[in-house]
Amino acid sequence: MTATEMSALDAVAAVQDGDTVLVGGFGMAGMPVELIDALIEHGAGDLTIVSNNAGNGDTGLAALLAAGRVRKVICSFPRQSDSWVFDGLYRAGKIELEVVPQGNLAERLRAAGAGIGGFYTPTGVGTPLAEGKETRVIDGREYVLESPIPGDVALIRAYVADRMGNLVYRKTARNFGPVMATAAAVTVAQVSRIVEIGELDPEVIVTPAIYVNRLVLPGSAVRRTEVTS
Amino acid sequence: MSLSRQEMARIVARDIPDGSYVNLGIGQPTMVADYLRAGSGVILHTENGMLGMGPPATSDRIDPDLTNAGKQPVTELPGASYFHHADSFAMMRGGHLDICIMGAFQVSAAGDLANWSTGAPDAIPAVGGAMDLAIGAKQVFVMMTLFAKDGKPKLVPSCTYPLTGKACVSRVYTDVATFVLDDGGARVTETFGISFDELAARLDVPLIRR
Numbered sequence: 501m502t503a504t505e506m507s508a509l510d511a512v513a514a515v516q517d518g519d520t521v522l523v524g525g526f527g528m529a530g531m532p533v534e535l536i537d538a539l540i541e542h543g544a545g546d547l548t549i550v551s552n553n554a555g556n557g558d559t560g561l562a563a564l565l566a567a568g569r570v571r572k573v574i575c576s577f578p579r580q581s582d583s584w585v586f587d588g589l590y591r592a593g594k595i596e597l598e599v600v601p602q603g604n605l606a607e608r609l610r611a612a613g614a615g616i617g618g619f620y621t622p623t624g625v626g627t628p629l630a631e632g633k634e635t636r637v638i639d640g641r642e643y644v645l646e647s648p649i650p651g652d653v654a655l656i657r658a659y660v661a662d663r664m665g666n667l668v669y670r671k672t673a674r675n676f677g678p679v680m681a682t683a684a685a686v687t688v689a690q691v692s693r694i695v696e697i698g699e700l701d702p703e704v705i706v707t708p709a710i711y712v713n714r715l716v717l718p719g720s721a722v723r724r725t726e727v728t729s
Numbered sequence: 730m731s732l733s734r735q736e737m738a739r740i741v742a743r744d745i746p747d748g749s750y751v752n753l754g755i756g757q758p759t760m761v762a763d764y765l766r767a768g769s770g771v772i773l774h775t776e777n778g779m780l781g782m783g784p785p786a787t788s789d790r791i792d793p794d795l796t797n798a799g800k801q802p803v804t805e806l807p808g809a810s811y812f813h814h815a816d817s818f819a820m821m822r823g824g825h826l827d828i829c830i831m832g833a834f835q836v837s838a839a840g841d842l843a844n845w846s847t848g849a850p851d852a853i854p855a856v857g858g859a860m861d862l863a864i865g866a867k868q869v870f871v872m873m874t875l876f877a878k879d880g881k882p883k884l885v886p887s888c889t890y891p892l893t894g895k896a897c898v899s900r901v902y903t904d905v906a907t908f909v910l911d912d913g914g915a916r917v918t919e920t921f922g923i924s925f926d927e928l929a930a931r932l933d934v935p936l937i938r939r
Contacts, residue, residue, distance in 0.1 A: 526777045526814075527800035529793060552814075579855040590853055599854045602776065603818030603861030610815040622864045623822060626895040628846075629856065671811055672777045673794040678813040706813070 503665025503712045505694060508538035511714040514686045515544045515653050522609065522649075522680040523551040523561060524656035527580075530673035532657040532690040533560045534718050539655070545569040550609070550649055552602065552676060554578035554586035565589060572596035574649065576605050601629060604646050606679055612648035613682025613711075621646055654684035658707065661691040662698070665712030666705045674706065681711040688714040730922040731904040737872055739764040740919075741902050744870075745771055745828060752776065752821070752862060754831035755799040757872050761830055772808075774826055776858040778817045781809030798858065818858070821865035829866035831859065833873045833898075835888045838934040840898040840910045842871065843890035856893075863894030875903035882932050884908065884915065913937060 512535055515521055521539070525531030540563055547570050554573045555562030562585040564570060578586050578597060589595040600608065601623050611619055620643035624630040634645040656677040659670035667689055669677055681687045689712050732740070734757055742764035745751060752774045753759050762784065765771050773782040775797045782797060783804035791802040812820075820826065833844040842863050845856045863869055873883055884901060901908040906928055907919040916937040917925060929936045 527796060529777070529796050529800070577855045577857040579853040587853060591851070597854070599856055601856050601860040602814070602858040603822055603865075606814035606818050621822065623861045625864070626841075627860060627892045629860065669811070671792065671795040671805070672775070672779050674811055674813050675777050676814045679815045 502663060503661070503689075503709060503715050505663070505715045505717070508534045508690070508716045509541060511535065511688045511716045512538045512542050512653075512655070514688070514714070515539060515542060515547070517544050518546045519544065519652035520548040520550060520650070522651035522654040522656075522676075522684050523549055524654070524675065524677045524680050526552050526672065526675040527556060528560070529671075530657050530669070530675045530677055531560055532655045532688075535655040535657075535688055535690050535716060536560045536564055540564050540567050540569070543569075546571050548572040548574065550574045550605075550651060552576050552605065553580060554583055554597075556580060556582045558585065562586070565595065568594075570595060572598065574598045574600060574605070576600055576602035599629065605649070606676065608646055608649040609676070609679040609683040611646075612650040613679060616648060618645050618647045620644065649683065651680065651684035652686070654680040654687040655690070656680050656687065657690045659691065660693045660695060660700065661689060661712070661715050662695050662700045662709075664697050665689070665709035665715060666700055667691070667707035667712060668700060668704060669706055678707050681707045686713050687711055688716060690716045690718065692718070732921050733904075734760060737902055737904060740907065741830060741870060741872060742766075744900070745769070747771065749827040750774055750780070750825065752826055752829040752866060754829065754859070754862070755857075756832050758830040758832060759797075759799065761872075774817075774820065775803070776817055776821070776862070778812050778814060779805070779809060781806045783809075818861050818865075821858075821861050824865065824867055826866040828868045828870060829862045830870045830872060831862065833871045833883065833901075834890050835883050835885050836871050836873075836898050836901050836910075837885055837887050838910065838915045839887075840896045841888050842869065842893045842898050843888040844871075845893050846891045848891050859893050863897045868899045869894075869897050871898050871901045873901070873903055875905050876931075882934075884932055884934055886933050
């Protein structure tokens with residue numbers, strides 16, 4: 501099945517109360533801002549958000565948090581110079597936080613998309629972030645068992661899609677997009693451009709269309725085009 | 730005279746072998762890039778998915794899709810490559826990076842690193858890629874002042890702050906001395922404005938004269 505091009509609001513309607521939503525981006529690079537804005541308008545709440553950071557400034561993820569839609573954040577680095585929205589909610593005890601080393605976050609997402617039930621990693625051994633977790637010595641080195649993080653919906657930003665849903669990214673805005681696309685039941689990609697099937701060189705496609713369900717162009721709040729072939 | 734931050738960065742840069750793959754942590758380690766010799770062939774890795782990172786971007790070269798780990802706009806050098814986060818950290822964890830350079834709150838004589846949390850009860854925990862880098866790179870160099878603002882040494886017998894990684898630091902570059910940590914303990918390789926004996930008197934860590 502090919503990906504369906506739709507409006508941001510229609511695309512994020514896949515998100516239900518209580519869902520785990522994977523949100524791409526590293527800071528603002530790769531952040532699917534239009535999809536997050538649409539998610540705020542959509543109104544789903546009690547969400548668990550998985551993202552590298554916990555929002556910057558007052559827009560995007562920060563605005564979703566400020567709207568009270570998020571129960572828990574799983575991220576590597578919530579505290580930043582402009583993370584006042586998260587900081588306030590956390591200090592007020594209004595949001596749960598699971599801090600995960602950045603590489604473990606990426607690998608736990610990858611594991612979820614790759615059918616891996618867990619993995620032993622040296623990252624975090626002997627630190628507070630490994631407390632209570634199973635450890636194992638393999639060939640003389642200690643490892644800690646980490647579990648996959650599957651998502652109900654992934655919201656990512658890519659650069660160009662073809663109408664199949666094949667994606668290419670742009671520079672460091674790629675970051676978490678490719679692994680998140682594999683880890684969710686429904687993946688929504690906000691893209692700058694959609695080209696015809698065959699226009700992307702198969703050798704340069706980063707995310708194959710099998711992982712992508714919905715495509716959204718910025719400024720497409722009201723347009724809706726079903727694409728099938 | 731103790732070293733300025735710039736002088737520390739210059740000394741770290743001097744010790745990076747030509748052609749190394751290097752990750753520079755956020756903050757002071759970033760300054761090391763300014764002192765890498767032109768033609769050294771050192772290739773910079775940034776955790777958010779790039780090898781071949783160039784200098785900071787200014788004015789019309791700023792691209793919001795091209796940033797470093799500190800989320801500052803940077804540039805790409807010829808031969809650069811991009812990859813996703815799981816690959817970027819596999820590269821680290823898999824031992825493919827030669828050196829990573831980080832700041833620290835404390836380093837123990839056994840090479841334990843504490844640089845992500847002071848354990849303060851009101852602090853919001855945030856670790857980023859520090860734990861992955863600490864255990865992943867072949868060598869971890871720490872850059873820090875040797876003494877905290879209150880005068881307490883930051884090279885310690887064992888860390889009192891929460892650990893980032895165990896037995897991972899190989900060298901410590903400070904404003905008053907450089908230490909190589911190995912099985913034998915903390916070997917002082919250079920001092921700046923302080924004698925070995927004075928250094929030994931101010932630290933609770935047994936030191937080895939080089």
